[in-house]
Amino acid sequence: MSDAPIRDSRPGANLSVPNAAALDKAADVEGRSLWQDAFRRLQANRAAMISAIVLIVMAFVCFVGPVLVPWSYEEIDWDILEATPPNFDTGHYLGTDSLGRDLLARILQGGQVSFLVGILATSVALVIGVTVGATAGFMGGRVDQVLMRFVDVMYAVPLMFFIIILMVVFGRNFYLMFLAIGFVEWLTMSRIVRGQTLTLKNKEFIEAARASGGSTASIIARHIIPNVLGVVIVYVTLTIPQVILLESFLSFLGLGVQPPMTSWGALIAEGAQEMEITPRTLILPAVCLSTTLFCFNFLGDGLRDALDPKDR
Amino acid sequence: MTSVLEIDKLTVSFSTPDGAVEAVTDVSLSVEAGECLGLVGESGSGKSQTFMAAMGLLADNATANGHIRLDSMDLLSASEKKLNTVRGERIAMIFQDPMTSLTPHMKIGRQLAEVLIEHQGVDKETGRRRSREMLDRVHIPEAERRLDMYPHELSGGLRQRVMIAMALMCEPEVIIADEPTTALDVTVQAQILDLLTEVKDDLGAAIVLITHDLGVVAGLADRVAVMYAGRIVEQGTVADIFAAPTHPYTQGLLACTPRLDVETEALVTIAGQPPNLQNLPSGCSFHPRCPHVFDRCKAERPSLENLSNGQAKACFRAAQEAAE
Amino acid sequence: MWAYFTRRLFIAIPTLWVVITVAFFLMRLAPGGPFDQEAPLPPEIMANLKAAYGLDQPLWWQYVNYLGNLLQGDFGPSFKYKDFSVTELIGQGFPVSIQNGAAALFIAVLIGIPLGAMAALRQNSGADHAAMTVAMTGIVIPNFVVGPLLALIFGIWLRDTMFALPVAGWNNGALPNRILPVICLALPFIAYIARITRASLIETLRTNYVRTARAKGLPFRMVVLRHAFKSAMIPVVTYLGPATVFLLTGSMVIETIFGLPGIGRYFVQGALNRDYTLVMGVTILAASLVIFLNLLVDMAYAWLDPKVRYE
Numbered sequence A: 001m002s003d004a005p006i007r008d009s010r011p012g013a014n015l016s017v018p019n020a021a022a023l024d025k026a027a028d029v030e031g032r033s034l035w036q037d038a039f040r041r042l043q044a045n046r047a048a049m050i051s052a053i054v055l056i057v058m059a060f061v062c063f064v065g066p067v068l069v070p071w072s073y074e075e076i077d078w079d080i081l082e083a084t085p086p087n088f089d090t091g092h093y094l095g096t097d098s099l100g101r102d103l104l105a106r107i108l109q110g111g112q113v114s115f116l117v118g119i120l121a122t123s124v125a126l127v128i129g130v131t132v133g134a135t136a137g138f139m140g141g142r143v144d145q146v147l148m149r150f151v152d153v154m155y156a157v158p159l160m161f162f163i164i165i166l167m168v169v170f171g172r173n174f175y176l177m178f179l180a181i182g183f184v185e186w187l188t189m190s191r192i193v194r195g196q197t198l199t200l201k202n203k204e205f206i207e208a209a210r211a212s213g214g215s216t217a218s219i220i221a222r223h224i225i226p227n228v229l230g231v232v233i234v235y236v237t238l239t240i241p242q243v244i245l246l247e248s249f250l251s252f253l254g255l256g257v258q259p260p261m262t263s264w265g266a267l268i269a270e271g272a273q274e275m276e277i278t279p280r281t282l283i284l285p286a287v288c289l290s291t292t293l294f295c296f297n298f299l300g301d302g303l304r305d306a307l308d309p310k311d312r
Numbered sequence B: 001m002t003s004v005l006e007i008d009k010l011t012v013s014f015s016t017p018d019g020a021v022e023a024v025t026d027v028s029l030s031v032e033a034g035e036c037l038g039l040v041g042e043s044g045s046g047k048s049q050t051f052m053a054a055m056g057l058l059a060d061n062a063t064a065n066g067h068i069r070l071d072s073m074d075l076l077s078a079s080e081k082k083l084n085t086v087r088g089e090r091i092a093m094i095f096q097d098p099m100t101s102l103t104p105h106m107k108i109g110r111q112l113a114e115v116l117i118e119h120q121g122v123d124k125e126t127g128r129r130r131s132r133e134m135l136d137r138v139h140i141p142e143a144e145r146r147l148d149m150y151p152h153e154l155s156g157g158l159r160q161r162v163m164i165a166m167a168l169m170c171e172p173e174v175i176i177a178d179e180p181t182t183a184l185d186v187t188v189q190a191q192i193l194d195l196l197t198e199v200k201d202d203l204g205a206a207i208v209l210i211t212h213d214l215g216v217v218a219g220l221a222d223r224v225a226v227m228y229a230g231r232i233v234e235q236g237t238v239a240d241i242f243a244a245p246t247h248p249y250t251q252g253l254l255a256c257t258p259r260l261d262v263e264t265e266a267l268v269t270i271a272g273q274p275p276n277l278q279n280l281p282s283g284c285s286f287h288p289r290c291p292h293v294f295d296r297c298k299a300e301r302p303s304l305e306n307l308s309n310g311q312a313k314a315c316f317r318a319a320q321e322a323a324e
Numbered sequence C: 001m002w003a004y005f006t007r008r009l010f011i012a013i014p015t016l017w018v019v020i021t022v023a024f025f026l027m028r029l030a031p032g033g034p035f036d037q038e039a040p041l042p043p044e045i046m047a048n049l050k051a052a053y054g055l056d057q058p059l060w061w062q063y064v065n066y067l068g069n070l071l072q073g074d075f076g077p078s079f080k081y082k083d084f085s086v087t088e089l090i091g092q093g094f095p096v097s098i099q100n101g102a103a104a105l106f107i108a109v110l111i112g113i114p115l116g117a118m119a120a121l122r123q124n125s126g127a128d129h130a131a132m133t134v135a136m137t138g139i140v141i142p143n144f145v146v147g148p149l150l151a152l153i154f155g156i157w158l159r160d161t162m163f164a165l166p167v168a169g170w171n172n173g174a175l176p177n178r179i180l181p182v183i184c185l186a187l188p189f190i191a192y193i194a195r196i197t198r199a200s201l202i203e204t205l206r207t208n209y210v211r212t213a214r215a216k217g218l219p220f221r222m223v224v225l226r227h228a229f230k231s232a233m234i235p236v237v238t239y240l241g242p243a244t245v246f247l248l249t250g251s252m253v254i255e256t257i258f259g260l261p262g263i264g265r266y267f268v269q270g271a272l273n274r275d276y277t278l279v280m281g282v283t284i285l286a287a288s289l290v291i292f293l294n295l296l297v298d299m300a301y302a303w304l305d306p307k308v309r310y311e
């Protein structure tokens, strides 16, 4: 696989090469990997690094935590049956909701849903978006026109309504939700990938591959996709929070994850009912969701700055 | 002889995330009324930034030191407000890229007239009339109709004429033309140069002509300054420099310009790469590319020294020869 | 200009048709009908119901019928609100939603553009960083978190103070009832518009033509307002297209939270109750709205960028 760095074609964009020490050997400049540079810049970005750590910790806690919590998310504590404040004797470390279910266990379960949706739906969007975008960009002509026109039309449609219709029609299925969300989020991805592909298409190394008889499919797979990777990574990091948001939105309206399973959006909706007595049931899931969204956004911005030297 | 614009030990550096970049170092230049000074050098040698500093148009990350005097006024230390009283009125600049240098959503007439309205307080009618006259003067056909056009409706050559007209609106004392022909095709280039010659003869203004084409300089300029890696390496009258260039870089440039009396698209090709400003070679910046390099060039930087005939050059070899 | 507009219109109409068709067949594909209830209805009653709503006809006939009725502005009967037609429900709900949406958009433009412009002109200052952090917060924290929190603060914690605001109901559009929903709807827009304005103005200020304007000796204020601002507004105007979509989904949230009788709430209720005709009606309305607003955006575009006019 070629590990050729993405070269910026803008005039002057590569002019100021970072790190004076590395410049001592001028020959080094060309061979140095974009990825090393980017990683170093990312490490220097404190907000992005903290966000990455917070996200890893949160994901870890959400998936491992339930083992350590004495209650499960669906279990009703028949001794309580109402919202109570945190109590270490009963093992409800964050208290219970109005049905006497353990709030901590439910928040952790909601987190699992969010992270799962984030990853699965984004993967769906990624696969469709990259395939469509790379195909359109590389093939050009008719194919490009038809695909991009289709994307334009999709943009002009309020897709949220269609996700909801799908949820209504197919009965609010958990996995269908991933698919439906992924089907909506690929549009922007395809445009970005197409744009990148177009600029890469005529670069020499692609020409070389074509000249040596590579098939279209293998050129896309071996040359274009690896080179588009940087932009895609940035966009994926920014798509995950959108997807998480979408799921929470649906669950908030009662159209997403169904009881007894729960998600942060559903917990916020429940909390809103109870907020007069126990504001905690609203505030805790709200804080978890907001923190996650914040961290993904900071991380995405950080990655973009790290991979795109233009805005430094 | 008094110079209208005088640049004295100008240094411009940019702070970037990867450290400071010194784009202009210790540059001193002056132009007199009615004179045309040519400034030549490779791309990135700091020609534009020198005069951006004079116009107060440096980027936010720039720091400039030294003095730039327009008569008695120091442009470098002047406030934005004070600068605005002279920019467009007494000193005007024609920019490198006519395609993007006009505001796309404003009609040509309005863009021209606003200079007069701002500086001379004329009314809209007068502004429009004089804009049309100016378009006539720079030989734009159907001037009246062009006033109501948007920039994208004009060709590159016409847009550059509009830029020139705009610079001339207030009949400034100093006109800086930054590569006025680079973006245009060859026939149009010649027309624009003719126009500039005309302007110089009519107006008696001091003109600074920035270019990397020595052919252009030969046709228009009285004096030349040659820049390399942010410094002036040679300076003198066109006649002297073309007859007897002494800096090896100037010699190289001249060797690449086949005919001096004909405008040609000279491709400046001197062996080696232009230097990286963040990592300049030791001693003389030009030494890695210099055919006559000797030990001293690598260790020590030659300073710009005046010769008897008013020529000046920064080169040990030249200095040696002169001393002999 | 007109050619440009008509061409856009020719794209808009097929798009709307596709939306209607896809929505219609998706709805009819659904397993289980709108009359499925906990306790199944006796078959005869079921058949009567289906006949009454035309569901016993062949599918293509239902489709043609539906399209025909649509052209006359008839969205059919609501399956759940038995006494109302969908047209009536929309007629009630649409003004509520549109008023809130327009108010939110208006506030967002009024606050967001100056905020973003100020941040751009003081780039990297403390004020800039503060404004952009607030904007990021506004964008990242969703409506359905902000809404209940606002309700918690103004409806419960400040209940007995002069800042108390009603947190539920429309009350025939009384001003206090509108405040929280509109704020909640406007916050993310303010944030987006501020961010877009900032980025775009910064970019415009770096263009060559702004440099030319400065070289002319114009006062900076005039450089910004006359030469930079109009071009800088292009991305903001472009954003107003997607903003309508946001507005529509936002209305689902705030109308649910604050109990407002708008189309967003009808849509959510319809979706939860499998009220097919209602859901389709609102979807079609929303799609038309989005398409119509995109047309408006295109027009504005042509005004901002003379190049577009002559294409």
Ligand SMILES: Nc1ncnc2c1ncn2[C@@H]1O[C@H](COP(=O)(O)OP(=O)(O)OP(=O)(O)O)[C@@H](O)[C@H]1O
Binding pocket: A012, A015, B014, B015, B016, B021, B023, B041, B042, B043, B044, B045, B046, B047, B048, B049, B050, B059, B061, B096, B212, B277
């Ligand atoms: N804002 C900035 N930040 C960092 N470096 C800059 C900035 N502006 C200009 N430079 C650098 O200053 C150097 C001199 O630029 P300048 O525009 O004066 O070159 P020039 O001689 O006019 O070249 P050209 O013939 O291409 O116009 C260049 O290397 C450029 O990269």
Ligand SMILES: [Mg+2]
Binding pocket: B047, B048, B049, B096, B178
């Ligand atoms: Mg230049």
